[in-house]
Amino acid sequence: MSELLPTLPTGYRARPASAEDLGAVHRLVAVCERDLYGRAQTDTGGVAADFARPGLVPESDTLLVHGPDGRLAAHAWVDRRSKVDVHPGHRGRGLGAALLDWAEARARQAGGGQIVQTVxxxxxxxxxxxxxxGYEPMVTEWQLEFGLAGGAAPAVPEPPEGIAVRPFRPGGAAGESDARAAHRLVQDAFDEWQPRRMAYEEWARHTVERPAFAPAMSVLAHVGGQLVGAAIALDLPDTNEGYLEQVAVRRDHRNRGIARLLLRHAFRAFQQQGRRSCTLWTHSDTGALALYLRVGMTIRHSSTVHRKSLVPARPPV
Structure with missing residues (x-):
C-alpha cells in the first residue's frame, strides 16, 4: 500500500482500489457525469480499462475515499495521466485538493516529469x-453527437471506387483477424499525435474486449483485402446512445470520403437499434473536428487537458 495517503477531513478514510471496487467506482463516475452533463456516459468496461493501464499499480497508483457513512465519496488514479472524481454530495470539503496533492506526490515519487489531467x-x-x-491548458477535447431520434435514416453515400465496407466480424479467428488489423491501422493513423503506441492488449481492453463492444455497429473499409478505415463502436448500457471509441483512416487513403462513409454507416446501424444519438470524442491535435461538423455532428461538451511540470525550474544563472 502506498505511504502517500492524503490528509482528509474528519470521518473520511482512504485506501487503494482493487478489482472488487470497479462497480462502485463506475457508479461514482456516473453520478458525477449526471451532475455535470445531465446523463451518464461511461461504462464499467471503461473504468476497468483505466485501472489496467500498463504501469499502473493499484496498490500505489489508485485511491478511494469513503465518507463517514461508509460510501464512496471520491476516487483518483495516476499513471502519466491522472483522474480525480468527487461525489457531488461531498464537494466543497477539500477532497479534490487533497487527491490532487496525492496524485502529484505519487507522480513525483514514480519519477514523472509532468502530470496531466482532463477536466x-x-x-x-x-x-x-x-x-x-500551476496547471496549464494543453489540448481541447470535444464530445460530438449525431441525433438519431425521430428523423429519417441517415443517408449513406456510395463508397469510393474500389472501397468495400462491411461490419466487424464477431468472435473466432475472423474476429481476431479484424481486431489485429484494426489495432495496427489505428496505431499507425494516430502516430501523428498520440504520445505512444498502445500494445494490442491495452488497445483491446478499451475496444474489442469491452463488454459494450458492438461489432455489428463497427464498420471496416477495405481496398483489395487491405484494411484502410475503421470505426470502432460501443453500445453503452443505460445511455440509449451509441458511441464511437475510435475512427481512423490509413494516411494514403485520406481525403477520399472514407471517414464520412464509415460514420454514416455507424449512424444508420445505431438508429436501426433504436438509439437516440451517436457520440464520439475528438481533440485539437487530431485536426478532425471540421470533418465531424461537416458530416452533421454538433458539439455537445468540451474539456481541456491540463498539464503541470513536476521538474523544479532552474534558478537564474
Missing part, C-alpha cells in the same frame, strides 16, 4: 483548482 470545461470549480495549482 470538463463546465466544471468551473475543478478548472479553477487546477489553474491555481
Amino acid at each position: 470538463p470545461d463546465g466544471d468551473t470549480a475543478a478548472v479553477a483548482l487546477l489553474r491555481s495549482r
Whole structure:
C-alpha cells in the first residue's frame, strides 16, 4: 500500500482500489457525469480499462475515499495521466485538493516529469483548482453527437471506387483477424499525435474486449483485402446512445470520403437499434473536428487537458 495517503477531513478514510471496487467506482463516475452533463456516459468496461493501464499499480497508483457513512465519496488514479472524481454530495470539503496533492506526490515519487489531467470545461470549480495549482491548458477535447431520434435514416453515400465496407466480424479467428488489423491501422493513423503506441492488449481492453463492444455497429473499409478505415463502436448500457471509441483512416487513403462513409454507416446501424444519438470524442491535435461538423455532428461538451511540470525550474544563472 502506498505511504502517500492524503490528509482528509474528519470521518473520511482512504485506501487503494482493487478489482472488487470497479462497480462502485463506475457508479461514482456516473453520478458525477449526471451532475455535470445531465446523463451518464461511461461504462464499467471503461473504468476497468483505466485501472489496467500498463504501469499502473493499484496498490500505489489508485485511491478511494469513503465518507463517514461508509460510501464512496471520491476516487483518483495516476499513471502519466491522472483522474480525480468527487461525489457531488461531498464537494466543497477539500477532497479534490487533497487527491490532487496525492496524485502529484505519487507522480513525483514514480519519477514523472509532468502530470496531466482532463477536466470538463463546465466544471468551473475543478478548472479553477487546477489553474491555481500551476496547471496549464494543453489540448481541447470535444464530445460530438449525431441525433438519431425521430428523423429519417441517415443517408449513406456510395463508397469510393474500389472501397468495400462491411461490419466487424464477431468472435473466432475472423474476429481476431479484424481486431489485429484494426489495432495496427489505428496505431499507425494516430502516430501523428498520440504520445505512444498502445500494445494490442491495452488497445483491446478499451475496444474489442469491452463488454459494450458492438461489432455489428463497427464498420471496416477495405481496398483489395487491405484494411484502410475503421470505426470502432460501443453500445453503452443505460445511455440509449451509441458511441464511437475510435475512427481512423490509413494516411494514403485520406481525403477520399472514407471517414464520412464509415460514420454514416455507424449512424444508420445505431438508429436501426433504436438509439437516440451517436457520440464520439475528438481533440485539437487530431485536426478532425471540421470533418465531424461537416458530416452533421454538433458539439455537445468540451474539456481541456491540463498539464503541470513536476521538474523544479532552474534558478537564474
